[in-house]
Amino acid sequence: MTMGVLIIVLFMVIPLVVGFYAAGKSQNTSDDYFIQGRGMGSVAAFFTVAATWWSAFAFLGSNASFYTEGPVYLTAFAWNILFGFLYFVVGKRVWFLGKKFNYVTPSDLLGDFYNSEKVRILVGLIVIVFTIPYLQIQLTGGAYLIEVASGGVIPFWLAALIFYVVIITYVWVGGIRAVAWTDIIYGALLFFGLLFVGFYIANVVGGPASMFSQMQESHPNHMTLPGPEGSSGYATWISLCFVTAIGAIMGPQIWLRMYSVKNGQLFNLMPFLISLVAITYIGSLFVSWTGVLVMPGVENPDQILPLMLLDYAPFVIGAIVLAGGASAAMSTANSQIHAVSTVMTKDFYQRYRNPEAPQSKLIQVGRYFLLAFSVLAYFLALFAPGLLVTVGLIAFGGTAQLIVPVIGALFWKRGTASGAMAGLIGSLVFIIAFTFIPALVSPLGLDPAMWGLAINTVLFIGVSYATAPRDQHVVDRFDKALREFRGEEGIEDIEASEPKEHIPS
Amino acid sequence: MKNRNNTRIFLFAASIFGLIMMESPLLLAANRVEPFIFGFPFLVAWILFWWAFCTILFFIAHKMNWGKPKSKQESDAS
Incomplete structure (x- = not known):
């Protein structure tokens, strides 16, 4: 058991060291703290996106789902592909516009495109409100893993507290650079850890093929x-x-990682990398279905992975993998805490309270928000438990709705602020009603967020056509920028289509 | 320009085709245990096959730069 505690301590110390090292590299500007001055290298960018995307939802939730619900979580292979594809199609354009117009948050882009303060505020609220439940999952999952890996020596409340203190410390000092660097460690560990234990555990019943035939x-x-x-x-x-892939890519933590990237080439490679790492889910499948054979009837299915490891793997391996799982949770939690505090600082504090705030003041305010959100999430983790996948789906369902105005901004000139507002509000009302009112059952058994996306699209297009077009200057400015993007991408020959106009760089 | 666009359209269409094979109701035709393929139940093998298809496709797409020439700005940055 002391070994378990030792491993956990190690997992706490390493990110702290990395965080302080990253802090030494920082440039003390708010852009550096929030989006690393748009200079993040490709390796760090890939790992931080992959590890952020890959949360407790994947690490514990996948096992719980395979264990109780059969093969439905295999759809994760497709959502990685969809996520990677969207990261290329949508993400690259967001990155380009962010660089061009100096955006830091999701509201910056949407508020600017729709030329509306209301859109800006609504988008800010959506990303904050729907990120918090997802953040809570990470902390619950992570704390739970620490509790088990320590053999019960560290109780849940203390595990969650330690977890928090570590995250807060390194995000506080190092900003997004510290987050990205620690994510490199977490990402690698997760990938190999889960794949390895999958094969290891399946050997308990004679290997994967034997496991499948016994299952049959x-x-x-x-x-x-x-x-x-x-x-x-x-x-x-x-x-x-759809809800997971779209909800994740529209989450503020992933969005910030689109702006941070230095080199646009990364977006071309990302679909491949994100798809490739999906193979890890096969590890979850092996562990969970072996669990069905040798350990049926576990009361809390979120616990199946830790329980299997403790019973069937050497303790050191089990503890390392569980600590790796805690890392999965941490690597998402750190990014989320950082992202929501960025949104609060830039979209609310700087814009409405103190537009003249100096750089140092912005970083300071960002840190206070960091602390406030962490305390909030800590109490949520302690007092509001729930099956990880279920809570996750609600959170993703909310942020997923942003895809409609985003696609509108990137591919449709006619979208208006009223259209975007109507779509977002209509879909959110639907999702909240169908999630929390038990008498309402979502048609066809689809998740309410799927209907939300449909309602959102219809309202967005309908109301946009019914209202006056956006200000022509804004339309032209974006049109020009996106044309320039297409020119760089080689999709459109800008010279031929617009011979006389000067394209600003 | 035209050839490049055709490549791009092909890569996009193939990616979407892969997703359709995994996510459209066609999936229900693959929703069975037998025949086993390399020891994997049919549904698992089906998903792994189309996952591999898309992953390899994305790799090729990256190598072909998604059907566009490397822009000056991007070559400078890399």
Whole structure:
């Protein structure tokens, strides 16, 4: 058990060291603290996106889902592909506009494009409100893993507290650079850790092939949709894929990572890298289905991975992997805490309270928000538990709605602020009603967020057409910028289409 | 310009095709245990196959720069 505690201490100390080292590199400007002055290298950018994306939701939630619901979580292979593809199609344009017009937050882009303070505020609120439940998942998941890895020596409340103090410290001193650097360690550990234990644990029943054939004999229902309980069929499959991929890519933590990137080439490579790392889910599948055979009836399915490891793997390996799981949670939590405090500082404090604030003041305010959100999430982790995948889906469902005005901004000139507002508000009202009012059942068994996306799109297009077009100057400014983007991408020949106009650089 | 655009359209269409094979109702046709493929149940093998298809496609797309020439700005930055 002391070994377990030792491993955990190590996992706490390493990020702190890295964080302080990163802080030594910082330039003391707010741009550097929030988006690393748009100079993040490709390796750090890949790992921080992958590790941020890959949270406790993936690490614990995947195992819980395979264990109780059958194969529905296999849709994760597709959501990684969708996420990677969107990162290229949407992310690269967001990056380009961010660089050109100096954006730091999601509201900066959408507020500027729709030329509306209301849109700006609404977007800021959405990213904050819907990130907090997702943040809570990370802390609950991470703290739980620390508790188990220490053999119960560190209780849940203390684990969560330690977790927080570590994150706050290194984000406080190092900003996004510290987050990205620690994510390199977390990302690598997660990838190899989960894959390794998958094969290791499957060997308990004679290897993966033997495990599958035993499953076929004893639990054939567990191997096809809609799973053993009959509740996770095609509707869940498609909802999970779209809501998770879109919700994640629209989360503020990923958004900030689009702005931070130095070299646009990274966006071309990202679909491949993000798809590749999906193979890790096979590790979860092996662990969980072996669990179905050798450890049926676990009360809290979120615990299946830790329990399997403690029973069937050497303690040191188990503890390392569990600490790795805690890392998965941390690497998402750190980015989220950093992202929401960035949004609060830039979108609310700087814009409405103190537009003249000097750089040092902005960083200071960012740090206070960091502390405030951490305390809030800590109490949520202690007092508001819930199955990780379920809570996650609500959070993703909310941020996913931003995709409609974003696609509107990137590909459609006619979208208006009223259209964006109507779409967002309409879909959110629908999602909240269908999530929290038990009498309302989402049609066709689809997740309410899927209907939210449909309602959002219809309202956005309909109301946009019914209202006056946006200010012509803004339309032209974006049109020119996106034309320039297409020119650089080689999609459109700007020389030929616009011979006389000067394209500002 | 035209050839480059065709490459790009092909790469996009192939990516979307891969996603359709995994996410459209076609999936229900693959929703079975047998036949086992390399020891994997059919549904798992189906997903792994299309996942590999998209992953390799994305790699090729990256190598082909998604059908566009490297821009000056990007070459300078790298």
